[in-house]
Amino acid sequence: MLNRLDALKYFCIAAETLQFRETAVRMSVSPQVVTRMIAELEEELGTLLFVRNTRNMQLTEFGERFLPQAQQYLLNGEKLFATAKQKQSAMSGIVRITVPRLPENDAILADLAERCADYPELRIDWRVDAAKLHLVGNQIDIGLRIGFEPDPLMIIRKIVEMQDKFVISPLLLAKLGPPEDLEDLQKRFPVSNLINVDTGRSWGWPLNDELHLFPKQLRFSTDDPYSELSAALSGMTCSLIADYMCNEHIESGRLMELFSDIPRKCWQMYLYRPQRTMTSTHVLKVFDWLTEILLRYYKK
Incomplete structure (x- = not known):
C-alpha cells in the first residue's frame, strides 16, 4: 500500500x-x-x-x-x-488523576492548582475515589494509592510507609474496661470493618504476615474509611484505622491506641503512572509536582 x-x-x-x-x-x-x-x-x-x-x-x-x-x-x-x-x-493538554480521599486533599489540590496557574492550557481531571479506576478505560495518567504491593507494571514513586492502629474512644474504653488481648477484644468489644470496594468483601484485620483476623462482634461496616473513623470517634466501635487518619485524634486524646506492641504490616502510599512508549511533557511535569507536594505533607 x-x-x-x-x-x-x-x-x-x-x-x-x-x-x-x-x-x-x-x-x-x-x-x-x-x-x-x-x-x-x-x-x-x-x-x-x-x-x-x-x-x-x-x-x-x-x-x-x-x-x-x-x-x-x-x-x-x-x-x-x-x-x-x-x-x-508549552504544557497544554489534560492530565487525568485519581486519588483516594485523604485529610489533606483540599490542601494538596490547592498546591497543585497554584503550580498550574501559569499554564492556562493545562487541564486537570481530578477523581476522588476509593476504587482503583481502570487505567485504559478511564484514561488515567496519574494515580495515588495506598496498598501493600504496587503494580510492577507501573512507574512508581513511593511517598511514605504507614500502618494501621487499633483505636477506641476513652468513653467506650471506660465503659468496657481494657481488653486483655485480641481474643478478649473480639469477644467483648463492638468493632467495625472496612469493605474492599474493588471486591465487595471485608478487608478483615490484616495485622501482619502471621495474623489476619476477621471481626466477630461486628457493629459497623462501610466502604468509606472516614465513616469508620467517625464510628470510632463517636464511641460506637473499636476500629483498625490507618495512622495517617487517626494520629491527630490520638494526640488530642479523642482516641486511644490499643496493642501498640503487636507488629503491624506496613502499607505504602505511592504515586504511579502507566508505562507507555511515550508520555507527554505535561503529564511528566504534573507527576513531578505531585511527588513534591505529597512528600511535603507525608514524608516523615
Missing part, C-alpha cells in the same frame, strides 16, 4: 534534483526504491510525473502543476507537527 506522504517527499526531491540517484542519497535509500516509489505515485495519480531517457529527465506538464501542491501539502504537515510539539512543550 502506497505511503502517500513518503511518496510526496520522494517526488519533491526528485523534482528538485531531476536525478533519482541524488534523490536516493538524500533519502538514504537505493535508487531502485526511488524508482518504485515514483512509479507507484504515478499509478495512484493515473498519469506520468516525469519523462525520462538515458541522459536526463524532466517534469511533465502535470508534474509541474502538481509540484507546488505537493510542496504545500508537505509544508502544512510540518507546520501541523511543529504546532503540536510546541503545544506539548
Whole structure:
C-alpha cells in the first residue's frame, strides 16, 4: 500500500534534483526504491510525473502543476507537527488523576492548582475515589494509592510507609474496661470493618504476615474509611484505622491506641503512572509536582 506522504517527499526531491540517484542519497535509500516509489505515485495519480531517457529527465506538464501542491501539502504537515510539539512543550493538554480521599486533599489540590496557574492550557481531571479506576478505560495518567504491593507494571514513586492502629474512644474504653488481648477484644468489644470496594468483601484485620483476623462482634461496616473513623470517634466501635487518619485524634486524646506492641504490616502510599512508549511533557511535569507536594505533607 502506497505511503502517500513518503511518496510526496520522494517526488519533491526528485523534482528538485531531476536525478533519482541524488534523490536516493538524500533519502538514504537505493535508487531502485526511488524508482518504485515514483512509479507507484504515478499509478495512484493515473498519469506520468516525469519523462525520462538515458541522459536526463524532466517534469511533465502535470508534474509541474502538481509540484507546488505537493510542496504545500508537505509544508502544512510540518507546520501541523511543529504546532503540536510546541503545544506539548508549552504544557497544554489534560492530565487525568485519581486519588483516594485523604485529610489533606483540599490542601494538596490547592498546591497543585497554584503550580498550574501559569499554564492556562493545562487541564486537570481530578477523581476522588476509593476504587482503583481502570487505567485504559478511564484514561488515567496519574494515580495515588495506598496498598501493600504496587503494580510492577507501573512507574512508581513511593511517598511514605504507614500502618494501621487499633483505636477506641476513652468513653467506650471506660465503659468496657481494657481488653486483655485480641481474643478478649473480639469477644467483648463492638468493632467495625472496612469493605474492599474493588471486591465487595471485608478487608478483615490484616495485622501482619502471621495474623489476619476477621471481626466477630461486628457493629459497623462501610466502604468509606472516614465513616469508620467517625464510628470510632463517636464511641460506637473499636476500629483498625490507618495512622495517617487517626494520629491527630490520638494526640488530642479523642482516641486511644490499643496493642501498640503487636507488629503491624506496613502499607505504602505511592504515586504511579502507566508505562507507555511515550508520555507527554505535561503529564511528566504534573507527576513531578505531585511527588513534591505529597512528600511535603507525608514524608516523615
